[in-house]
Amino acid sequence: MSAPDYVGKRVLRKDGPVKVTGRAKYTVDMQPGGLLTGRILRSPHPHARILNIDTTRASKLAGVKAVITARDTPGIKHGFVETPRYPADQWPLAADRVRYVGEEIAAVAAVDSHVAAEALALIRVEYEPLPAVFDPEAAMAPDAPDIHPRNSRITDPFNNIAGKTESGWGDVAEGFARSDYVREDRFRSHLRTHGYLEPQATVADCGAGGKLNIWTSSQGPFIKRAKLARTLGLSQAAVRIQHAYVGGAFGGKIDLFAHEFCAALLSLKSGRPVKIEASRDEIFSAYRHGQPLIVDLKTGVKKDGSLLAQQIRIINNCGAYRGSGVVVIFLSWGFAMLPYRLPNLAYEGFAVYTNNPVRAPQRGHGAPQVRFAVESQLDMIAAELGLDPIGIRLKNARRPGETLPNGDNVHNCGLIPCIQKAVEHTGFHQKYGRGRPTAGAKDPLRRGIGIGVSAYFSGSLIYPNSSSVVVKMNDDGSATLLTGALDIGQGAETILCQIVAEELKIPLEEIEVLAADTETTPVDIGSWISGNAYVTGNAAREAASVVRRKLLELAAEELEANPDDLVASDKSVYVTGSSDRRLSYAELIAAGIRRRRGDPLIGEGHWRTLRDVPYHPSLATTKGRWSENYAFDAQVAEVEVDTDTGVVRLVRAVTAHDCGFPINPLLVEGQIDGQVSMALGHAFMEEVRMQSGRTLNPSFLEYRMPTIYQMAASEHIDVITESYQKDRPFRTKEVGEGYVSAILAAIANAIYDAVGVRLFETPFTPEKILKGLGKI
Amino acid sequence: MDEYIGKKLIQLKINGERFSAAAEPHETLLEVLRNRLGLTGAKAGCDVGECGACTVLMDGKPVLACLLLAVDCQQAEITTIEGLSQGRELASVQEAFLAEGAVQCGFCTPGMVLATSALLTQSIRPSEEDIKRALAGHLCRCTGYNKIFAAVQRAAGTDRGKA
């Protein structure tokens, strides 16, 4: 089979030109006529009863067109997950209680921002403050303030439990008894946030017929439409979410946000378009951040390093509402058990309510925190047993074709070559163990090297569960691709185009992409479940192959040839071996119109993970099939520690990744670089600092995301374990979330290699380094 | 010395054209560009001068439109991202960003491209430090800066061995 023409190529982005010329329209750029400005009133208390909200003065202010509180809403709750065990627990606007500083209480729409601000100031709210709790272990205590009504099935014996996951296999007690070495450690990860450059924003415009047109900065319009329609009491047909480019999301823009609901309701009430754009300080202090996990990890090994048993207990500081808190404790189980063979496991995860803002998934969704713990501990175990850190990982690493304890299969798992190639490429063994401080050395800089290993799932069943794609031919042989997929920067539109181009042999410039419009494009799983390339990609492949089949059928008739002898190439079909027996797509389409009632050439494709499995695994027990497509990686970090100031620099990151095969290597590299950057921010500098539920550093100035000065050399090694096959489903693996985790662990291990300081809590700030060195 | 409050017609020279807008003193250049003149390429990432997404060129120098009062900008030649290219022909900096894959979500891109453009006008063969210094105030959350750095080098012709 010949090499693909489009898939696997470093194709330039389809949306590149509009972005470099500033013509790409983001939600904040949409300006329908008559636009009103919306603003939201937020709670100053972390926990309080709302006794009364008086909006009369605000409503009467000249220029105010609508004011809403909870009593103006249909009173329907929503949640990131909504199951019988975990029912929706959040009102779009707080009804009788507020549970975090910044919680949304009321919203106004006015002719301009000054009037809106003045209106907010005129709303009088009477609160009765209640005792609040911010630390999750304190919240679990029986005497802690009760944040939500209890659900005894999941709370006893602890208080404030939003969710619990329990899983395992084998017999850990027996496993520990048989172990030659057991160690137990606690690792803490801290609160970080997404830091997307485009603020959260929504423009809602209810037309004359009461149909809502919405632009919103999101990670996929279909889940937004579903939740918006339900909480507004409207049918999905009455809510249209239209395409807008998205300025980054990283997990922070997935489910329903209050400002989206409020913009829509304010528009319905005022009859005019309403825009709500969150200010940067609102985003840092009242919006969803990532999930800080406490990981208690007890591991038993044989003296040759093989893992025998592991006991894991995770506590997630969930925030005031469930959010995705009950998902991360499920996923953490997955990220703990994926990369290495583990005969005995006991896993327990708690999502604990606290009076902090709601949390959201943040790129990696538990994997960074879990891999940091597991990989740090594995290095310590190796050191204790006198084993090589690479050897111990190779010994335990999953191999191709292995079945996981949950019944999934890792198929062409490339973990072992990832580890080997990363080690070889970096000269790991030549550098490891050299950096420790030597007496009398004058240079304060020390270098160290470390490795980490991780795995990620590529697509899983969560609403909307499946993706559909439509390809339709234009009569000149060009095509239009309709997909509900949303490009949030990762290049979704481009790779889908490449797949269709490959199947139909149409140049990329002649394929137009229509994307992410709930009215005009088919359903899509969204850009938050690591399934764009695999799920939507296969749907696109199917849709295009349907069209190709129709073209070949037409050609078989017109050319009087056997369909098996026909080849598609360069927008035409020809008979193998006789290139003069050829018809262009345009000619074939014209022939079809003449001869076949003019049926248009349209193809539908549908795909879904685990097509024979009805549901996502149980969040409570992890039982069930999770994914059929797992990605693996090994990452090596080289760091430089300034032992005078404690500042650590990531000098070099090498990512050996099994992405199956890359659809667009240029885009894959960009994803790797970006994740290395996020990981170094996680490792060294980023921290949402909170005190009694309030954010101390709600700005880009004080929340330290990396700048170009912190840029690390980022190299990658492809481990190709799959391939693109015409007419066959392909298993290309995710690249958007899997590379923030192993590198974080590698950094922790590299710091230890450099200066002998072992840190159990992120971030690895200069202050902690100096403390570890005994200098302060 | 005329003190005034309320709307006044101001004249701005943007991308070689003259624009008039009725603006109040408290309106920033960013607000006027985006909300009055339809030039939405400059973005409000933070509105307090901490992200670089609102960068425009003022007499060739990169400045932050969110920290400028529109009324103070009437004497200068302003260049926004929309003014960098003519029709379908892109500036070499823009081509370089595309070729190197330096664009992902694109929100930081207008600011990065303008700052790069100003840097290359001033410094034909910028060093690594020159590039970092020029772009240090531009936050990017998607790319990790690697491909942006490569794009600047490509545009400057300082990337060796690249096609």
Add this chain to the structure above:
Amino acid sequence: MLLPKFSYVKAASLGEASRLLAAGDRKTCLAAGGTELLPRMKYGLVRPEKVISLKGVAAAAPERAADGSIRLDALMTLSAAAASSLIQAHAPVLAAAAAAVGSSEIRNMATLGGNLCQESRCLYYNQPHDFQFTMPCFKRGGDCCYFIPEGKKCRAVYMADTAPAFICLGAEVHIVGPRGVRRIPLEGLYRNDPLQPLTLSAGEILSGILIPARPAHRAEAFAKFSWRPGFEFSAVSVAAVLNLAEDRQTCRHARIAAGSLAAAPLRSPKAEAALKDKRLSTEAIAAAADQAAREIRPVPHHGYTRAYLRECHRVQVRRVLSTAMRPFAKT
């Protein structure tokens, strides 16, 4: 974020601006570069009813007087100062400090005068207070401190990077005001009061900075230490200017100053005295750094602890002194 509605007047000169400022009240603000004023307005820290813009006043080019002193216009931008060949030759410590402030865009807008006259800062203060820390703290005219809840005073710190450099150069500032022009040593501009860091009275505006003539042999260096160079304010910034003897190894007169450790830039007189007439060996430099760290008690700020800041200060003083002496190292 919103700017308040204010009336606007564009001053034609600093003298005019001073008169307008004096005639107004606390509700009148001066806008030079705007890089501090606009964020403060957007955070609601100041709500002027009138803004006097200095964007119409041209900055004079740096002027070298016959006695070798250099006069810098307060309205000179930081980027112009960093790029000035005159400043690079006469006072490289200042060029380095100006180049270290903020980002290139900020430096293109911000002025020397604005940098020196900046307000003190604190995490809890420099943010909007719509729903967080809503009760005014001391600096916002209230009676509490969020940083030290049981504290009875404000703990905001002064963080301007050019101040330590100017102070070590022995700079004098020129101030235009209702009673004419006065000249004071730069250190006289500061009172180390977080609530009101500057000694300027109503209507006074910094108009220029005079740097004395450069002696024959001088070593100088500046360092701004932060976790993200090129972007944020410093944890600590340090400047050192050493007048050297003819052997260019012995210090005749030292000035060492640090920023961001208090509500004013602070000298280290004991460390300076320890270097007088000493050979600037590695040991002498290390001892001076230790002494400097002992004589300043850092105010913890922006998440840094006192212990860490003290150690950072010590390390940066040592590094700055070493860097200053590097051009004179014997080969």
